Amino acid sequence: MPFPIARLPLTFLVLALALTLGASCTKRTPALASAHPGEGGAGAEGDGAAQARTQQLQEGPDVRAIGGEGASGSDIPGGAFTGEGGPLADIHFELDSAALSDGARSTLEKHALWLQGQRGARVTIEGHCDERGTTEYNLALGEQRARAARDYLVSLGVGQDRLRVVSFGKERPLATGGDESSYAQNRRAHFAVGR
Amino acid sequence: MAKNHAPSRRSSSRRSDLAAALVAVASIALGAATAAPRPQAQEPQLPADRIVIGGMQAPKFAVPDCVPKRPDEASQAACRTITQVLRADLRFENLSFVQESLISAIPPLNPQAPKFEDWKGIGANILVVTQAEVANGELVTEVRVHFVDNGQSMLQRRYSGKPDNPRTFAHAASDDIMTLTQYKGVAKTRITFVSDRDSSKERPSKELYIVDYDGFNPRRVTVNGSLNILPTWRPDGAAIAYVSYRQGSPQIFLAKIFEGQSVANLSGEKGDGQAFSPAFSPDGKSLAFASNRAGSTDIFVAGADGSSPRRLTTTQAKDTAPCFSPTGQEIAFTSDRTGTPQLWLMDADGLNVRRLSVGSGNYNDGCAWNPAKQYSEVAYTARLEAGGFDIAIVDLATRQVRQITEGRGSCEYPSWAPNGRHLVFSCQRNKRWEITIADRDGRSLQTLATGPGNNVQPDWGP
Numbered sequence: 001m002p003f004p005i006a007r008l009p010l011t012f013l014v015l016a017l018a019l020t021l022g023a024s025c026t027k028r029t030p031a032l033a034s035a036h037p038g039e040g041g042a043g044a045e046g047d048g049a050a051q052a053r054t055q056q057l058q059e060g061p062d063v064r065a066i067g068g069e070g071a072s073g074s075d076i077p078g079g080a081f082t083g084e085g086g087p088l089a090d091i092h093f094e095l096d097s098a099a100l101s102d103g104a105r106s107t108l109e110k111h112a113l114w115l116q117g118q119r120g121a122r123v124t125i126e127g128h129c130d131e132r133g134t135t136e137y138n139l140a141l142g143e144q145r146a147r148a149a150r151d152y153l154v155s156l157g158v159g160q161d162r163l164r165v166v167s168f169g170k171e172r173p174l175a176t177g178g179d180e181s182s183y184a185q186n187r188r189a190h191f192a193v194g195r
Numbered sequence: 196m197a198k199n200h201a202p203s204r205r206s207s208s209r210r211s212d213l214a215a216a217l218v219a220v221a222s223i224a225l226g227a228a229t230a231a232p233r234p235q236a237q238e239p240q241l242p243a244d245r246i247v248i249g250g251m252q253a254p255k256f257a258v259p260d261c262v263p264k265r266p267d268e269a270s271q272a273a274c275r276t277i278t279q280v281l282r283a284d285l286r287f288e289n290l291s292f293v294q295e296s297l298i299s300a301i302p303p304l305n306p307q308a309p310k311f312e313d314w315k316g317i318g319a320n321i322l323v324v325t326q327a328e329v330a331n332g333e334l335v336t337e338v339r340v341h342f343v344d345n346g347q348s349m350l351q352r353r354y355s356g357k358p359d360n361p362r363t364f365a366h367a368a369s370d371d372i373m374t375l376t377q378y379k380g381v382a383k384t385r386i387t388f389v390s391d392r393d394s395s396k397e398r399p400s401k402e403l404y405i406v407d408y409d410g411f412n413p414r415r416v417t418v419n420g421s422l423n424i425l426p427t428w429r430p431d432g433a434a435i436a437y438v439s440y441r442q443g444s445p446q447i448f449l450a451k452i453f454e455g456q457s458v459a460n461l462s463g464e465k466g467d468g469q470a471f472s473p474a475f476s477p478d479g480k481s482l483a484f485a486s487n488r489a490g491s492t493d494i495f496v497a498g499a500d501g502s503s504p505r506r507l508t509t510t511q512a513k514d515t516a517p518c519f520s521p522t523g524q525e526i527a528f529t530s531d532r533t534g535t536p537q538l539w540l541m542d543a544d545g546l547n548v549r550r551l552s553v554g555s556g557n558y559n560d561g562c563a564w565n566p567a568k569q570y571s572e573v574a575y576t577a578r579l580e581a582g583g584f585d586i587a588i589v590d591l592a593t594r595q596v597r598q599i600t601e602g603r604g605s606c607e608y609p610s611w612a613p614n615g616r617h618l619v620f621s622c623q624r625n626k627r628w629e630i631t632i633a634d635r636d637g638r639s640l641q642t643l644a645t646g647p648g649n650n651v652q653p654d655w656g657p
Binding site (some may be wrong): 028040046096124133134135136137139140141145147164165167168171172178 | 275399424425440443444467469472485487493515529531535536558560561584610626651652
């Protein structure tokens, strides 16, 4: 294995990456900082941009994977808020229900206000379920949840053409614990904002 | 040659569990109508799953070691694999065997001229003689099946092909031997399923895989890095319909597995429309599915290519998870129109809707109609009490329910073997989902070692 030779370009890559990440992390800071303050335990993420930057530099696989692919990182247009966090908080549901609670309605009212100030923003409303129940039934239930959120936003004056609905059923849980608090976190509508 | 994962076959005798479950189910089903439960009253009498060959009930097989026709290592190795796999296949089919220790107690088999007296002496009724050799880059295997009583030959088959996977030779021989019985063998069948084994934190994905029915020979089908779920075989075995998020919303795709091509959005959903739960009719000409195109989730049926869709259910409730009867004339499905998800039946044109699951449990979903017409029954996923899910089977004539799994964590998504003798489903044990197989009496549960990750939503193909 020509290890010492391979090492030299890697060092350059690490340096180059440090600059790239530094730039993009600065840009992303608002999104990271707003990541679910109430949900502890995320650990590696959400502890601020500085630590994230340090960790990414220390972890070999991240650096090698990017270098190995010969690709440089750049933001995907409109993809800034599609992950967890983002400007619009999740709303939650009772077991086997797509009914909007008072709390969910008041959250959606805030979302409607925000959307009125962000004319270019489009939102994909994802309906999610906890792991109990079958795959198919949860796909239908997640769709009802996302649709309930959409219908309420539309009733508040948000244009329907700005809102997309997709059900993930129980296929993409946020919390993976098999306890009631994880289930409650997973019974949600999530709002992925794009432009 | 890809490395195979050995299937771990954990069998257990579950008669007492089953009996207890049946009592529990019966008392739920009867509910308040019966004041005093009668414990040993009505255990449903299942037809005995006995193999019959030439009028002989459960004949005893002797499957001595395959005899290599050449002394080279390749021929010997092929022979060892064929012996091992053929025995496992025939055991899976519930054939009876003479003890292997008895075989080693008699003189070695002469494959050209077996001494039938010896085999009769250890109680064998049927002798399976296999020979194999690897020559000129080809594996040739010969199988001869004899009635021990009179030495009569019942079957003589020669198999030849590439030597890289001798297991397929044994599977072919097992299915041929099963043609002597009243059942069609399943050794050549395959199971498709969903796994997150190639998922990453950065890019969480679920992909489709295919394994042989015994869990060996896993192959990946989809490679798009998206969510791909709910696979179902087209009855010809050349394609798998599934649900993919590749274009954002869940839509039905068709994977042509031998061509490595896929057809996107088979049901032609527009905009936000989502479609899932694909199910082919037994003749492969129709595709039933669930779609929200009419507002709420309803059952539709279209041509196998998605053409001319017709809406079959029209309620505002969630109507999902259709499955066809063996004749294709009826469809079972799940609906929560009465408040909780329950199984319903309708004619394939959407008329004559009636409830199937009555009283037993507050959550019944995911039907799988036994494809063998002699068993008039539907398997499904049931929550018989709050908590985990189990696999259950309802007899359509008597409406009696028998529970297939109990205390194995949560189990769901049953699918029948093509001959209706076994079921495959997925169970979560120790936080991991694994593909599990049982016979239709709920016995001989075994976990298939299909590979790493969470392995779910199996569909048993031809």
